[in-house]
Amino acid sequence: MVRPIHNIVIVGGGTAGWLTAGVIAARHQGRMKTGFTVTLVESPSIGIIGVGEGTWPTMRATLEKIGVSETDFFRECDSAFKQGAKFARWTTGAADDAYYHPLMLPQGFTQLNLAPHWLGGGGGDRTFCDAVCPQGALCDDGLAPKMITTPEYQAVANYAYHLDAGKFAPFLQKHCTQKLGVRHVLADVESVIQAENGDIASIRTKQAGEIPGDLFVDCSGFSALLLGKTLGVGFKDCSDVLFCDTALAVQVPYERASDPIASHTISTAQSAGWIWDIGLPTRRGTGYVYSSRHSSEDAAHEELARYVGPRIKELSVRKIPIRSGHRELFWKNNCVAVGLAAGFLEPLEASAIVLVELSAKLISEQMPANREVMDIVAARFNEVTGYRWGRIIDFLKLHYVLTKRTDSRFWIDNVDPASVPDRLKNLLHLWKYRSPWFFDEFDRLEEVFPAASYQYVLYGMGFRTEVEPEDNEGTQSMAARLISENATLTRQLRAKLPKNRDLLQKIFDHGLQPI
Numbered sequence: 001m002v003r004p005i006h007n008i009v010i011v012g013g014g015t016a017g018w019l020t021a022g023v024i025a026a027r028h029q030g031r032m033k034t035g036f037t038v039t040l041v042e043s044p045s046i047g048i049i050g051v052g053e054g055t056w057p058t059m060r061a062t063l064e065k066i067g068v069s070e071t072d073f074f075r076e077c078d079s080a081f082k083q084g085a086k087f088a089r090w091t092t093g094a095a096d097d098a099y100y101h102p103l104m105l106p107q108g109f110t111q112l113n114l115a116p117h118w119l120g121g122g123g124g125d126r127t128f129c130d131a132v133c134p135q136g137a138l139c140d141d142g143l144a145p146k147m148i149t150t151p152e153y154q155a156v157a158n159y160a161y162h163l164d165a166g167k168f169a170p171f172l173q174k175h176c177t178q179k180l181g182v183r184h185v186l187a188d189v190e191s192v193i194q195a196e197n198g199d200i201a202s203i204r205t206k207q208a209g210e211i212p213g214d215l216f217v218d219c220s221g222f223s224a225l226l227l228g229k230t231l232g233v234g235f236k237d238c239s240d241v242l243f244c245d246t247a248l249a250v251q252v253p254y255e256r257a258s259d260p261i262a263s264h265t266i267s268t269a270q271s272a273g274w275i276w277d278i279g280l281p282t283r284r285g286t287g288y289v290y291s292s293r294h295s296s297e298d299a300a301h302e303e304l305a306r307y308v309g310p311r312i313k314e315l316s317v318r319k320i321p322i323r324s325g326h327r328e329l330f331w332k333n334n335c336v337a338v339g340l341a342a343g344f345l346e347p348l349e350a351s352a353i354v355l356v357e358l359s360a361k362l363i364s365e366q367m368p369a370n371r372e373v374m375d376i377v378a379a380r381f382n383e384v385t386g387y388r389w390g391r392i393i394d395f396l397k398l399h400y401v402l403t404k405r406t407d408s409r410f411w412i413d414n415v416d417p418a419s420v421p422d423r424l425k426n427l428l429h430l431w432k433y434r435s436p437w438f439f440d441e442f443d444r445l446e447e448v449f450p451a452a453s454y455q456y457v458l459y460g461m462g463f464r465t466e467v468e469p470e471d472n473e474g475t476q477s478m479a480a481r482l483i484s485e486n487a488t489l490t491r492q493l494r495a496k497l498p499k500n501r502d503l504l505q506k507i508f509d510h511g512l513q514p515i
Helices: 015-025 029-034 059-066 070-076 115-119 128-132 135-140 165-179 225-230 297-308 308-313 351-365 371-401 409-414 422-431 451-460 469-496 500-510
Strands: 007-011 036-042 080-082 085-090 100-101 159-160 183-186 191-193 200-203 207-210 215-218 235-237 248-255 265-269 273-279 284-290 318-321 326-329 335-337
Touching: 007 015, 007 207, 015 029, 015 036, 015 059, 015 165, 015 351, 059 070, 059 159, 059 225, 059 351, 070 165, 070 500, 080 500, 085 135, 100 128, 100 135, 100 451, 115 128, 115 451, 115 469, 128 451, 135 469, 165 183, 165 200, 191 225, 215 225, 225 335, 248 297, 273 297, 284 297, 297 308, 351 371, 371 409, 371 422, 371 451, 422 451
Parallel strands: 007 036, 007 215, 036 183, 085 265, 215 335
Antiparallel strands: 080 159, 085 100, 191 200, 200 207, 235 326, 248 284, 248 318, 265 273, 273 284
């Protein structure tokens, strides 16, 4: 007998649980009247971890698809614009050592690879980012990526968000339960009941009794209650590649309400890791991610205190352990893990929330019609998700392996070839003679990091690719035109875009235009 998949049970709230609930419920709204249900079971006694205050531009499409007002999102989640990341002191450690990984593609990216032309001197004395893209200059000027007249979710310059994770989950909960028909059950899971074939048949809860389901989504956080503890799926540790395993986080208030808000994440390298600095309208989210094998907690606290200043004595510093890695499988039987239950990596490129979005999207779009075809969907999900985790690990390691710093054991150990994944080693070897481009395995429909991201990091950190001048001859005039167009666009945007804080205040006061 064919068993249709009608009842989706998500175990765990937080950003992962509520985003997944919203994406699935929005995609399957039409089926609700025929008995399709989405139930989220959340413990009333376990708080959310609140990891992840940076997003990718994908979040705009996700929020729009589930029917959220962008104005409400800004007002209720203490949200701000994010136009990429600035990496300071990663290459040499000097005070003027910095580069941008923006969210805009290089000018004419689908027409021509500008990297060989910039390497050949076509960009003059400008950095690679400034030669091909206006966004670094916009960030330097503290500008917003759009104007008050730009409709919701549309952009002048591509953008993502910084947000307060503690406010984001309740915001999504309200939207999912009031607008999308998600059933919210506040209850502690006491046990998991399995069927003879190993599937999860139901969960038994303390306050709400037994809750059966056809597909279970494990959003239970680091405990991985369903996929890890119940179904026995192991954890693949990657601390041999990414050394950071501890974070000290602190929320820093602005000195004055009118202080500028950076429209990018600032990541500043330290002796045993790096400090993040994220600007929200009411405060900065700051923290030191470090390797406990290379620094004591006291030494890490001292470095964080030097960055934050004397006010740190008045602030609460929270210690967060990090276990870098992911599950060996993400979907087994009728259970799929999303969020921290699937794994976690240091927040260097804000990959936590985007992996939730991508997983929720894949589950909702590939929702098995019945149990008989679920294993086919599960195999596809495991292949795609495993690929994404691997590419993110490679990309995070790229930031470390290009360093020229030798001032601490942390940086010396990071360039040890034994700690570099083979795929990344091969690509770095290839890129000595050819700059990254579309066919360097960046050919998935939804590639996590395109070739442009690799270009920004490589050339921002001083990597050199050998260029034959003759190889550029045929496209030299086109490259000159594109670089000139970027200079013109940069001047125009710098002249017309408002300051980041000014636009956020206008959104709070007046709202953006609905689409």
